[in-house]
Amino acid sequence: MKILTIARSNLSRFLRDRANIFFVFILPLGIVLLIGAQFGGETSRRLGVSMSDGDPVANAILDNLESGDRIRAIRFDTEAALLLAVERNTVSAGVAIPENASAQIADGENISVGFVSRPDGFGPQMRAIVDQAVATATSEAAAARFATDRGADPTAAAATAARLNGGTDTITIESSTTGDSLFEGVTGRFDVGASSQLVLFMFLTGLAGSAAIIQSRQLGVTRRMMSTPTSPATIVAGEALGRFMVVLVQGLYIVAATALLFGVSWGDPLGAASIILAFSAVGAGAALLFGTLFKNDQQAGSVGVIAGLGLAAIGGSMLPIELFSDTMRQIAKFTPHAWANEAFAELFRRNGTITDIGPQLGVLAIFAIVLLALATWRMRKVITAQ
Amino acid sequence: MTDRPVLEATDLDKRFGDLHAVRGVSFHIDPGETYGLLGPNGAGKTTTIAMVGGLLERDGGQVLIEGEPMTVRTLDPRRKIGLVPQDLAIYPDLTARENLTFFARLYEISGQQLKDRVAKVLEVIGLTDRADDRAGEFSGGMKRRLNIGIGLLHQPRLLILDEPTVGVDPQSRNAILESVEALSSDGIAVLYTTHYMEEAERLATRVGIIDQGEIKAEGTRRQLVQMVGERDRISITANGPLESAVTDLRGMSGVEEAGASDGQITLLVRDASELLAKALETVTNTGASVSSVAVEEPDLEAAFLHLTGKALRD
Numbered sequence: 001m002k003i004l005t006i007a008r009s010n011l012s013r014f015l016r017d018r019a020n021i022f023f024v025f026i027l028p029l030g031i032v033l034l035i036g037a038q039f040g041g042e043t044s045r046r047l048g049v050s051m052s053d054g055d056p057v058a059n060a061i062l063d064n065l066e067s068g069d070r071i072r073a074i075r076f077d078t079e080a081a082l083l084l085a086v087e088r089n090t091v092s093a094g095v096a097i098p099e100n101a102s103a104q105i106a107d108g109e110n111i112s113v114g115f116v117s118r119p120d121g122f123g124p125q126m127r128a129i130v131d132q133a134v135a136t137a138t139s140e141a142a143a144a145r146f147a148t149d150r151g152a153d154p155t156a157a158a159a160t161a162a163r164l165n166g167g168t169d170t171i172t173i174e175s176s177t178t179g180d181s182l183f184e185g186v187t188g189r190f191d192v193g194a195s196s197q198l199v200l201f202m203f204l205t206g207l208a209g210s211a212a213i214i215q216s217r218q219l220g221v222t223r224r225m226m227s228t229p230t231s232p233a234t235i236v237a238g239e240a241l242g243r244f245m246v247v248l249v250q251g252l253y254i255v256a257a258t259a260l261l262f263g264v265s266w267g268d269p270l271g272a273a274s275i276i277l278a279f280s281a282v283g284a285g286a287a288l289l290f291g292t293l294f295k296n297d298q299q300a301g302s303v304g305v306i307a308g309l310g311l312a313a314i315g316g317s318m319l320p321i322e323l324f325s326d327t328m329r330q331i332a333k334f335t336p337h338a339w340a341n342e343a344f345a346e347l348f349r350r351n352g353t354i355t356d357i358g359p360q361l362g363v364l365a366i367f368a369i370v371l372l373a374l375a376t377w378r379m380r381k382v383i384t385a386q
Numbered sequence: 387m388t389d390r391p392v393l394e395a396t397d398l399d400k401r402f403g404d405l406h407a408v409r410g411v412s413f414h415i416d417p418g419e420t421y422g423l424l425g426p427n428g429a430g431k432t433t434t435i436a437m438v439g440g441l442l443e444r445d446g447g448q449v450l451i452e453g454e455p456m457t458v459r460t461l462d463p464r465r466k467i468g469l470v471p472q473d474l475a476i477y478p479d480l481t482a483r484e485n486l487t488f489f490a491r492l493y494e495i496s497g498q499q500l501k502d503r504v505a506k507v508l509e510v511i512g513l514t515d516r517a518d519d520r521a522g523e524f525s526g527g528m529k530r531r532l533n534i535g536i537g538l539l540h541q542p543r544l545l546i547l548d549e550p551t552v553g554v555d556p557q558s559r560n561a562i563l564e565s566v567e568a569l570s571s572d573g574i575a576v577l578y579t580t581h582y583m584e585e586a587e588r589l590a591t592r593v594g595i596i597d598q599g600e601i602k603a604e605g606t607r608r609q610l611v612q613m614v615g616e617r618d619r620i621s622i623t624a625n626g627p628l629e630s631a632v633t634d635l636r637g638m639s640g641v642e643e644a645g646a647s648d649g650q651i652t653l654l655v656r657d658a659s660e661l662l663a664k665a666l667e668t669v670t671n672t673g674a675s676v677s678s679v680a681v682e683e684p685d686l687e688a689a690f691l692h693l694t695g696k697a698l699r700d
Contacts, residue, residue: 005491013479220475224536227439227469228492229461 002230003238010212010242011249023208024250028201032258035193045126047071048094050082057102060137061095061113071129079114086116093117093126095134105141108149194258195266195344198251199279199337200308200317206247206283207304213239213291213379214300222383236379239291240372244284251276267347271354275343278364282336285371292378316341336367391416392452392466392544392575398437399446400430400599407433409599410447415544420566420576422590424583424686430599431579432472435546438577439469452543465493468537472548472579474529475536478522482513482532485521486539493540503539510565511535527558534562538569545569546577551585563588583686593686597694607686608657616684616692617642618658620665622651626674634668641665658683 014020047065051058065071074091076082082094096114098104104111113134117123140161147157216222216239225235255272258264266272290307294300312318314328315337321329332338343360346352354361391414400408408430415421423431436442438449440456440463449456451463476485486504495503508514511531516524521532530550537545547566551559566589570576580586586593587607594604603610624631628646635644635653640661643654651669655661658681669676 001496002492002494005488009477009480009484009488012484013477016479216477219477220471220473221477223441224469224471224475224489225492226441227464227467227471228489229464229494230492231461 002234003241006225006235006238007241007245010209010239011245014209014212014242014246020208024201024205024246025253028197028250028254029257029261031197031201032194032254032262032264035197045071045093046091047073047126047130048076048082048085048091049073049097050076050079050094051097051101052099055097055100055102057105057111057137057141058097060140061097061133064133064136065095065130067133068129071126083116086118089118093123093130095130102141105138106145108145111138194254194262194264195348196312196317196320196341198254198258198276199315199340199344200312201254202247202251202276202279203283203286203311203337204305204308205250206243206280206287207290207308208301209243209246209283209287210290210294210300210304211297213243213288214294214297217291217382218296226383232380232383233376235383236288236376239379240284240288240375243287244280247283247287248276248280251280265348267344267351268353271347271352271357272344274354274361275340275347275357275364278361278368279336279340281368282340282364282371285368285375288375288379289371292375292382311335312337314338336364339363339367390453391450392419393421393438393577394450395434395438395447396449397447398434398444398449400433400437400442400444407599408437408444411596411599411601412447413594413601413604415575415577417543417575418570418573419591420570420578420589422586422593423577423579423596424581424586424590424593424690425579425596426581429581429596431581431596432548433599434596435469435548435577435579439467439546440464441469465540466543468540468542468545470534470537470545470547470550472550472552474533476521476529476532479520481518481520482508482524482535483517485532486535489536490539495540503541507535507538510538512561525555525558527554527561530554530558530562531565534565542574544575544577548579549581550578551580551582583690587686595686595690595693602693603689610686610689610693611684612656613689616688617654617656618684619682620653620655620658620662621680621682622653622666622669622676623649623678624651624669624674624676625649627672628674631669631672631674634672635665638664638668 049062049065051062062073065073074085076085076094079096082091082096085091086094094114094116096116098111098113101111101113113130115127115130117126143164144154144158144161147160148154222235226232255266255276259266290300290304294303315321315332315335316324317337321332321338321341324332339360343357343364346357346360350356393415395414396412398408398411411430411434413421413423423434425431433442437444437447438456440449440458440460443458451466454460454463454466456463477488480488483504486507487500490500490503505514508517511534513528513532513535516528521529524532534547534550537547551562554562563585566576566578570589570591576589578585578589590607592604592606593610595602595610603613605613628649628651632644632646632651635641635651638661640656641653642656645652653661653665655665662679662681666676666679
């Protein structure tokens with residue numbers, strides 16, 4: 001009962017701080033939205049096109065490019081302007097169609113359609129779309145010319161080519177990849193960002209909460225609690241539960257909000273809940289430990305932010321752990337973040353269940369137990385020595 | 387009410403490294419009694435009450451609360467104590483009512499009793515109208531009153547007040563002192579530490595003068611003053627045969643010195659309250675007419691100076 005009283009007061013005080021409302025409830029969603037946008041924020045990619053007006057082949061290429069929902073063509077007057085736009089990344093790639101392309105094809109000349117993209121980004125995917133659009137647009141003219149070259153009437157050849165172009169089987173290019181996909185099973189563009197930011201912010205909030213523990217000591221309230229018939233163990237448990245509740249509330253909020261707003265799929269609900277519970281305990285333990293290691297909340301706040309962001313980076317909450325070197329992957333295993341991220345990956349990328357994430361949950365539980373044990377020992381020492 | 391003291395502190399001893407902060411301090415407080423622990427800053431007052439309140443492990447001695455031993459590990463005796471620390475110990479971001487409710491629950495008060503006690507304490511400390519305002523918005527005096535109110539929630543047998551008026555405006559200070567007087571009359575034993583001599587004189591039934599971790603002397607104000615040889619001064623302004631009156635007054639038991647000049651008789655006596663009526667009668671019997679009387683009793687400041695060799699606020 002007293003444990004709940006202390007924990008409830010912790011939660012109540014936390015939620016009254018407007019800064020906390022921003023950092024705990026608003027900022028994480030903003031970051032998830034931002035990362036989601038980076039992973040595929042636009043439903044169509046911007047492709048720059050330089051071409052001359054009125055050329056049938058150029059128009060056909062343009063029509064083909066815009067026929068699907070994957071490309072949004074942006075017209076440029078000159079090839080130089082197109083190149084500049086690609087360099088500045090205002091378009092993902094560019095296609096330069098030579099002037100009088102139709103006439104050149106009709107004259108039996110080969111035309112060269114330029115394609116330019118940045119070395120990073122979505123160039124390769126767009127190249128395939130462009131190839132297909134150019135081939136479709138030029139095949140009809142090429143076929144008519146082929147027939148004309150062999151003595152057919154040009155008008156009849158053009159009519160026949162146009163008729164057959166719609167009825168013949170198209171060539172389908174099948175692509176395949178080798179090796180594991182970095183984000184195999186990720187169905188939504190917000191999924192990766194949501195889980196990694198959930199882990200990052202839950203831990204960060206836990207560490208930020210250590211300030212409240214220090215303030216409680218500085219205010220003399222902890223000592224005053226000791227003057228009531230309340231044991232140090234109860235006070236420590238109450239403070240720990242308070243931090244646990246704060247972190248848990250944030251975790252559940254991010255899960256619910258991202259699922260509702262961004263359609264994030266968190267996989268097996270029982271598994272996701274277990275990870276959040278275990279990681280909340282880790283966050284509470286870290287908060288309590290920090291709350292006993294520093295004399296004032298400014299120190300704890302500064303070090304907490306550095307530690308929170310540092311561990312998140314090492315643990316794969318900023319950059320996917322799949323992109324790490326082998327050495328860094330091994331180092332990441334020393335952070336609770338890595339285990340939580342891995343557990344979430346198992347759930348929503350590989351449709352795992354709570355059974356599948358047993359090892360990760362076990363490690364998180366060990367992290368929580370060690371942190372809480374250390375923090376309890378320190379806290380008892382601190383509050384009884386005041 | 388039993389005859390057993392509410393608090394018995396015996397030979398309390400505490401060291402912090404080389405600093406011997408409290409040395410063999412002993413005192414007791416009876417029900418309804420206000421005991422003033424008077425001493426300058428750093429005298430050992432706060433360390434003493436921390437040991438009495440079970441917040442600080444002591445190196446020696448014993449504390450009994452109504453006969454129950456109090457240590458840093460015992461919880462039961464804490465139900466009988468209300469500790470009001472010198473520094474404010476409240477949550478500024480909670481309202482007055484929430485602060486009181488929080489601590490009431492830690493004192494194991496619940497249900498309707500909790501609501502009743504919180505309402506009662508808010509009334510006692512004069513914060514009923516501001517009950518739902520955050521404590522951080524209160525004036526210094528209101529915060530102090532809330533700080534004290536928390537110590538009253540569970541109707542303790544012993545209220546420990548550690549310099550409760552430090553930094554408080556005169557109006558709030560007076561309100562606090564009146565509250566303590568009222569508590570004492572309700573039968574609550576009060577341990578009141580202060581370095582304000584006038585507070586100790588006003589509130590304390592008995593006073594322990596503490597300096598450098600030791601109780602230098604203990605007793606009622608009068609006992610302490612007499613212990614160091616201080617005397618009351620009676621000044622009688624009168625017309626008539628004053629020299630004759632002085633001669634008669636010198637013959638009275640309890641009068642140590644008597645003299646007259648400029649129409650005023652001055653007497654140094656052991657106890658002015660006992661001798662005043664008889665002295666006036668003696669003066670008027672000589673045919674003199676008394677126009678005014680003034681009595682000056684030596685204060686604890688003088689006793690403190692005598693006992694410790696320094697002024698109280700040094």
